[in-house]
Amino acid sequence: MRPALVTALGAALLLSLSCLPSAAQGRKLLVAVMDQVAWRDLLAPEVKAPTVRRLAKEGGVGLMSVRTARPSGGGGGYLTIGAGSRAGSPPVEGAEGSLEGRAFQATEMVAGEPARRSYTAYTGWSAGDNAIVHLGIGELTRQNMPTTYLISLGLLGTSLRRAGLRVACLGNADTADSPHREAVAIGMDEQGLVELGNVGAGLLRPQPSRPYRLTTDGERLLAAFQQVAAAADLVAVDLGETSRVGWSADSMLPAAARRARYRAIEQSDNLLAHLLRSLPEGDWAVMVLTPTARPPEPEEQLASLTPVIFRTPGGKPGLLISPSTRRAGLVVNTDVAATILGYFGLETPTEVVGRPIRIEPSAEDSLARMVSDEARQSELEAARRLAFRWLAVLTAIALWGTAGFFALNARAPAWPRPLLRALLLLVLAAPPALLMVGFGQLSLPQMLGGAAVIAAAIALLGSAVTGWRSGHSLPAVLLAGLLVYDLGRGGTLIAWSPLGYSAAAGARFYGIGNEFGGALLGAALVAAASLLASREQATMGQRALAVAGLLVITGMVGYPRFGANLGMSLACAVGFAYFAPHLWEDRPTWADGVAMLLVAGVVAGGAIAVDVLRRGTEASHIGMFVSTMKAQGWGALGQVVIRKWAMNWALVRSSLWADAALAGVGLLSVFLLVQPRRAVEALSAQPWMGPAVRACVVGAVAAWAFNDSGIVAAALVLLYGAGTLAYLGLAEA
Numbered sequence: 001m002r003p004a005l006v007t008a009l010g011a012a013l014l015l016s017l018s019c020l021p022s023a024a025q026g027r028k029l030l031v032a033v034m035d036q037v038a039w040r041d042l043l044a045p046e047v048k049a050p051t052v053r054r055l056a057k058e059g060g061v062g063l064m065s066v067r068t069a070r071p072s073g074g075g076g077g078y079l080t081i082g083a084g085s086r087a088g089s090p091p092v093e094g095a096e097g098s099l100e101g102r103a104f105q106a107t108e109m110v111a112g113e114p115a116r117r118s119y120t121a122y123t124g125w126s127a128g129d130n131a132i133v134h135l136g137i138g139e140l141t142r143q144n145m146p147t148t149y150l151i152s153l154g155l156l157g158t159s160l161r162r163a164g165l166r167v168a169c170l171g172n173a174d175t176a177d178s179p180h181r182e183a184v185a186i187g188m189d190e191q192g193l194v195e196l197g198n199v200g201a202g203l204l205r206p207q208p209s210r211p212y213r214l215t216t217d218g219e220r221l222l223a224a225f226q227q228v229a230a231a232a233d234l235v236a237v238d239l240g241e242t243s244r245v246g247w248s249a250d251s252m253l254p255a256a257a258r259r260a261r262y263r264a265i266e267q268s269d270n271l272l273a274h275l276l277r278s279l280p281e282g283d284w285a286v287m288v289l290t291p292t293a294r295p296p297e298p299e300e301q302l303a304s305l306t307p308v309i310f311r312t313p314g315g316k317p318g319l320l321i322s323p324s325t326r327r328a329g330l331v332v333n334t335d336v337a338a339t340i341l342g343y344f345g346l347e348t349p350t351e352v353v354g355r356p357i358r359i360e361p362s363a364e365d366s367l368a369r370m371v372s373d374e375a376r377q378s379e380l381e382a383a384r385r386l387a388f389r390w391l392a393v394l395t396a397i398a399l400w401g402t403a404g405f406f407a408l409n410a411r412a413p414a415w416p417r418p419l420l421r422a423l424l425l426l427v428l429a430a431p432p433a434l435l436m437v438g439f440g441q442l443s444l445p446q447m448l449g450g451a452a453v454i455a456a457a458i459a460l461l462g463s464a465v466t467g468w469r470s471g472h473s474l475p476a477v478l479l480a481g482l483l484v485y486d487l488g489r490g491g492t493l494i495a496w497s498p499l500g501y502s503a504a505a506g507a508r509f510y511g512i513g514n515e516f517g518g519a520l521l522g523a524a525l526v527a528a529a530s531l532l533a534s535r536e537q538a539t540m541g542q543r544a545l546a547v548a549g550l551l552v553i554t555g556m557v558g559y560p561r562f563g564a565n566l567g568m569s570l571a572c573a574v575g576f577a578y579f580a581p582h583l584w585e586d587r588p589t590w591a592d593g594v595a596m597l598l599v600a601g602v603v604a605g606g607a608i609a610v611d612v613l614r615r616g617t618e619a620s621h622i623g624m625f626v627s628t629m630k631a632q633g634w635g636a637l638g639q640v641v642i643r644k645w646a647m648n649w650a651l652v653r654s655s656l657w658a659d660a661a662l663a664g665v666g667l668l669s670v671f672l673l674v675q676p677r678r679a680v681e682a683l684s685a686q687p688w689m690g691p692a693v694r695a696c697v698v699g700a701v702a703a704w705a706f707n708d709s710g711i712v713a714a715a716l717v718l719l720y721g722a723g724t725l726a727y728l729g730l731a732e733a
Helices: 002-018 050-058 077-083 115-123 137-143 155-162 218-229 241-251 254-277 335-343 366-411 416-439 444-466 473-488 514-531 540-558 566-583 590-618 621-632 635-654 656-673 676-684 689-706 710-731
Strands: 027-033 060-065 103-105 132-134 167-170 196-198 204-206 214-216 234-238 283-289 305-311 318-321 330-332 358-360
Touching: 027 254, 027 335, 050 254, 050 283, 050 305, 050 366, 060 358, 060 366, 077 155, 077 335, 115 132, 115 137, 155 167, 155 335, 167 218, 196 218, 214 241, 214 254, 218 234, 218 254, 241 254, 283 335, 305 366, 318 330, 318 366, 366 416, 366 444, 366 656, 366 710, 416 444, 416 473, 416 514, 416 710, 444 473, 473 514, 473 540, 514 540, 514 566, 514 689, 514 710, 540 566, 540 590, 566 590, 566 689, 566 710, 635 656, 635 710, 656 676, 656 689, 656 710, 676 689, 676 710, 689 710
Parallel strands: 027 234, 027 283, 060 318, 060 330, 167 196, 167 234
Antiparallel strands: 060 305, 103 132, 204 214, 283 305, 318 358
């Protein structure tokens, strides 16, 4: 009897454990893909999309940056969502579409063979009982292997499968020219398999009146959905029609493409309504995604931020936000995998760079906010491209022009001198002017015109106050003060400045970017040198206050709540550590500099440590990197170093800012080699400016070495160092 009793007790224990509620028990998620649309399309007065608008009012809404996918000429947005990390998809050679979309039913005939047989031939794996196979998984894996960061295609599907959750994919965006089953890349596992679903051509019917000649058969898709919805935990549905319009838009007139897109949205909205009405019992969340941005229309500046909606059971409406962006109403496509895993109560693997999205309640009209932010980002991105290019060009012209003037020495005519001084002042005043236009929502002409007017006003005011002797001081003091103020208040001005980071490009979303980081380093040094009294009159308190201010800036630039820029914080530490000992010694020793560098380094490192310890999973990308190093070891650091240097070297070879940085180096070289006495005379009136200019050079080298776009930061540091020296030197000419 005893063995029988033990067996019975064991069976009862196993039964009771199996009945315990899991983190995902009862939870279901419908991911609806309505691709290549913008908020301005979904909310256009001519569009009737009641289902999408209802979901948007009941849940969280946001703009999603989709340019974090690696540029490969073919795509990668869907792969990026499924991997939780940046992925790329090359085009299919000799065919339309990309490898990303080459998924098929296991029983579907491809080139005369069942897809499951082709899958085994390509991979060496068996398709088993899975309903869907991705025939591009082998080449996609190879294409994404030579990266400087960890990536695992199909990580979302693999994580769900290992947790015992079932995934289904439905629908396609096929055209008459090529298959488009990209949505499978969201739910497939690392072997390119999906357990349930139907993405085959049988879900389509002919539509000769449209350029793509096919359309989704709503009744068939609905029937397929009803077959899998009860069994699956995650169902990804490609509504299809808007994608087809997007694939065919280049062959249509803009007005015709817009009308076709509006009708496609209405058809997709109607289909989504039927899917929602047929949902079986359970706690279903709904996520509406646009993984790929459509091309901008002729009158638009930007269309690379796409709509995303997330409605959870019992959730409240508001704006979507994640630790990746720290900006209400803005998330990243790499956040989706972490969000889905978190919804099902699963841990996020270290390969996933995104963070879980949450809904932040908002008192304002969320949809009106989306329209406003989308329009503002469009104007901002266009202004950024122009401002970024022309500031670099004007900086190079001003610095090379001054270098040429001094190289000619006595042969130089007198008339270029006032023009060069005026141009230098305008360039020095441009960064604070470009920061100040972030105070309001402006159009492209208003931003650029306003920045030009403000820069001229700063230059004239600085010159008038000092009698053209120290016009360089006001731009530096103003920029340093405004940036410290803005960082302390959340960085709103930086976020909406044409010289700030680009949310549309997906590179940075909060803190201080390398553009303003470099400008702050140079401006802070010039400001400190300008505000301090002469060496004989400066008190110990004034010198200590200057050092304390520079240390505060170092900490703010590095502290993730404010600047979140470790590379620029280290560059500030190096530049300030060179400058500070000169406040007490004419010729400080190496020991003085090293001691000051250690202090500044402790300030920068302490800011990061506080973030990691206090914020945990909400830590910034720096804190996340520290956590990754703990999990992966020193190899993670090597990957970051390689990636940053690769990007830096690419910018050195291609960016206009490399020309601006070279101009700064050229100007300093001319001063040292051709007219060293002129340089000494120019700096003699301001005894602290010599150490400040040299500190700018040291800081520029550090900024270039420590940052992935370091040449940009270095050029802006040199703008204030070499630009100030040029301005003062022209006064002595």
